[in-house]
Amino acid sequence: GDSVTQMEGPVTLSEEAFLTINCTYTATGYPSLFWYVQYPGEGLQLLLKATKADDKGSNKGFEATYRKETTSFHLEKGSVQVSDSAVYFCALIHYTNAGKSTFGDGTTLTVKP
Amino acid sequence: DTEVTQTPKHLVMGMTNKKSLKCEQHMGHRAMYWYKQKAKKPPELMFVYSYEKLSINESVPSRFSPECPNSSLLNLHLHALQPEDSALYLCASSQPNRGRNEKLFFGSGTQLSVL
Numbered sequence: 097g098d099s100v101t102q103m104e105g106p107v108t109l110s111e112e113a114f115l116t117i118n119c120t121y122t123a124t125g126y127p128s129l130f131w132y133v134q135y136p137g138e139g140l141q142l143l144l145k146a147t148k149a150d151d152k153g154s155n156k157g158f159e160a161t162y163r164k165e166t167t168s169f170h171l172e173k174g175s176v177q178v179s180d181s182a183v184y185f186c187a188l189i190h191y192t193n194a195g196k197s198t199f200g201d202g203t204t205l206t207v208k209p
Numbered sequence: 210d211t212e213v214t215q216t217p218k219h220l221v222m223g224m225t226n227k228k229s230l231k232c233e234q235h236m237g238h239r240a241m242y243w244y245k246q247k248a249k250k251p252p253e254l255m256f257v258y259s260y261e262k263l264s265i266n267e268s269v270p271s272r273f274s275p276e277c278p279n280s281s282l283l284n285l286h287l288h289a290l291q292p293e294d295s296a297l298y299l300c301a302s303s304q305p306n307r308g309r310n311e312k313l314f315f316g317s318g319t320q321l322s323v324l
Contacts, residue, residue: 128310139213139299139315140252147310185251194308195240195265199251
């Protein structure tokens with residue numbers, strides 16, 4: 097079945113540091129890939145998405161590129177802020193499993209001033 | 210309006226109580242979801258309604274009973290819950306697209322405590 101593996105956290109960075117959160121997936125064909133973010137006390141919000149190989153999703157300074165050859169969708173940001181502190185979930189959905197998004201375990205990011 | 214609204218935000222109930230969680234969206238989405246999320250874990254799918262019909266039930270115990278009165282509303286009726294059911298319950302919506310680019314819009318959740 098489909099699966100998503102995220103780098104284990106927690107991740108602690110200083111403000112303005114470079115962020116990478118690794119995400120790899122297992123699925124047949126071409127799933128759609130997502131990064132969701134969950135701030136404390138809130139639900140998940142879609143951060144960015146990509147639907148086919150080599151697509152780059154971007155939003156709020158975050159980027160991720162759909163790499164079919166390495167089955168990866170790593171999240172990057174060039175300069176993090178304290179307000180980026182949250183839990184980040186990588187997820188996929190596939191036409192063979194409509195309605196059932198598969199989530200990674202989540203990576204907690206803490207950014208210190 | 211890109212919001213999914215959930216009420217109440219917090220709920221404390223005893224194991225013999227009956228309560229309901231409510232969810233509303235006005236984005237015209239025709240798929241609505243209930244997820245359960247334990248602390249520091251990813252959300253777990255419970256139910257999916259597609260075009261107001263229950264399409265997915267992830268073997269959830271019968272003490273959880275979903276209802277979709279219309280395309281904008283989703284309820285989760287709770288009865289005789291157990292302490293291990295304490296969790297954040299998240300509602301989400303999306304436009305059904307046969308598993309392609311079905312991005313989810315989540316509410317802020319109901320934090321449920323069962324005593």
